[in-house]
Amino acid sequence: MNTKDRILQAALALYNQEGIRSVTTRHIATAMGISPGNLHYHFKHTEDIIQALFGQLTASYDQIVQDIAQHSIQTIEELHQYIDSSFHLIETYRFIFINFVELASWIPSIREAYQQLISKREKEFSHLFNNLAHNGVFRTDISSTLQNRLVRQLFLISDFWISANELTDQLRGEEALAVYREDVLSIFVPYLN
Amino acid sequence: MNTKDRILQAALALYNQEGIRSVTTRHIATAMGISPGNLHYHFKHTEDIIQALFGQLTASYDQIVQDIAQHSIQTIEELHQYIDSSFHLIETYRFIFINFVELASWIPSIREAYQQLISKREKEFSHLFNNLAHNGVFRTDISSTLQNRLVRQLFLISDFWISANELTDQLRGEEALAVYREDVLSIFVPYLN
DNA sequence: TCAAATTTAGAACAATTGTTCTAAAATCAA
DNA sequence: TTGATTTTAGAACAATTGTTCTAAATTTGA
Structure with missing residues (x-):
C-alpha cells in the first residue's frame, strides 16, 4: 500500500479510537512511523x-x-x-x-x-x-x-x-x-x- | 448577575453558535469583556x-x-x-x-x-x-x-x-x-x- | 474607616498545533 | 548510468491555547 493510503488508514483508526478532538497530524504521522513533513506532503491540510x-x-x-x-x-x-x-x-x-x-x-x-x-x-x-x-x-x-x-x-x-x-x-x-x-x-x- | 453566571451564559451562547471546536476560554472572555485571568479565576479549567x-x-x-x-x-x-x-x-x-x-x-x-x-x-x-x-x-x-x-x-x-x-x-x-x-x-x- | 478578602486585568509561560522549508534519500525513466 | 522526479525526514516558524502569576482595584465586614 502506498503512503497516501496508509495515512488514511492510520488516521481512520486513530480518529475512531481517540476521537477527532485529540488526534493531530503529528499523532497520525508518529503512529505510522513517518515524519510530519511527509504526511503534509501527501495531505496539505488536515x-x-x-x-x-x-x-x-x-x-x-x-x-x-x-x-x-x-x-x-x-x-x-x-x-x-x-x-x-x-x-x-x-x-x-x-x-x-x-x-x-x-x-x-x-x-x-x-x-x-x-x-x-x-x-x-x-x-x-x-x-x-x-x-x-x-x-x-x-x-x-x-x-x-x-x-x-x-x-x-x-x-x-x-x-x-x-x-x-x-x-x-x-x-x-x-x-x-x-x-x-x-x-x-x-x-x-x-x-x- | 455575577461574573460566574455571566461566564456560563456567554460560554453557552458561543458554544451553541460556533461549536465547541472553535470556542476557547479567551474567546469567551473577550466576548463578555473580561480578562482571561478573570475567567480562569472563576473556572480553573475549561x-x-x-x-x-x-x-x-x-x-x-x-x-x-x-x-x-x-x-x-x-x-x-x-x-x-x-x-x-x-x-x-x-x-x-x-x-x-x-x-x-x-x-x-x-x-x-x-x-x-x-x-x-x-x-x-x-x-x-x-x-x-x-x-x-x-x-x-x-x-x-x-x-x-x-x-x-x-x-x-x-x-x-x-x-x-x-x-x-x-x-x-x-x-x-x-x-x-x-x-x-x-x-x-x-x-x-x-x-x- | 480601614484592614482583610475577593475580584480583576493583563503580562507571561510552556506546550501544542498546523504547516512550511530545505536538504537528503529513494525511485524512475531514458 | 545518469539526470530528473518523487518521496521523505526533520528542523523551524508562527499562531494559538490553557493556564499561571503578580499586582492592582474593588468589595466586604466589623
Missing part, C-alpha cells in the same frame, strides 16, 4: 484527510446501493443482509457519524456530499418500501406522509445509533449488530403483514 | 465550564420530570406540552447534544451524569406509557419488550433530533418545534387507540 475518508464512506455506500438496485430486496433475509452491511459501514467510519454535525460545519464539502447521500438514500428507501409492499411483506395502505416519517426514523437510526450506543450500552461487534438490527426492524414492525 | 452547563441542563430536566410527577400526563394536549418543554431544553443546550459523545469521553463526570439521566427518563417514560394506557389513549396490549423499544426510539429522537435537523433541514424556532413534535408523536401513532 481537512483533506477527513474529506478523503468521507469520500471513501460515500463510495462504499454507493456500492451497497448499487448492489441493492441490481438485486432488489424482497425477503426479510435480504433486508437483514442490507442492514448488516450498512451497519458495518457505519462502524468502520464511526468517527464521522459521531462528529457529523461538527465535521459538516467545519468542512463544507462534507455537508454538500451528505445532502447528495440523503437524496440517494431517500430514493433507495422508497424503492425498498415499494418492493416489500409488492411482495406482501409490507402493508400496502401506508400513506406517503407516513412513509416519509418512517424514512426520517430510519435516517435517525442509521446516522446516530452508533452515538446513542456509545452513550449508553457501548456494545461492540456482533452484540452491537444484533441490537442495531432489532432497532431498525422495530420501526417496520407495525407495518408488517 | 471542563469546569462545560460541566457546570451540563449541570444546568440536568437540573432543568429534573424540574420538568418533577412537574410531570406531580401533575401526570393524561391527555394528548399535556403530552404536547411535555414535548414542547423538553424540546426547549434541548435547543437551549444544543451544543451538548451535538457533541454528546465527544463530551462524555472527554469529561467522565458527564458520562456518569448522563447514565443517571437515562434511568430517570426510563422510569418517567414507562410511567407515561402506563398513564396513557390507563386513560385509554394508548393500547393496553403492548409487551414490555416492545415498550422498551419505544423508549429506545424516544431516547434517540430526544438526544439526536437536533443533530439530524442540523445536517438536513436546519429548521429553527417554531418550525423546528412543529417537526420535532410530529416526529416524536409518529412513534406513538401505531399504538394509539
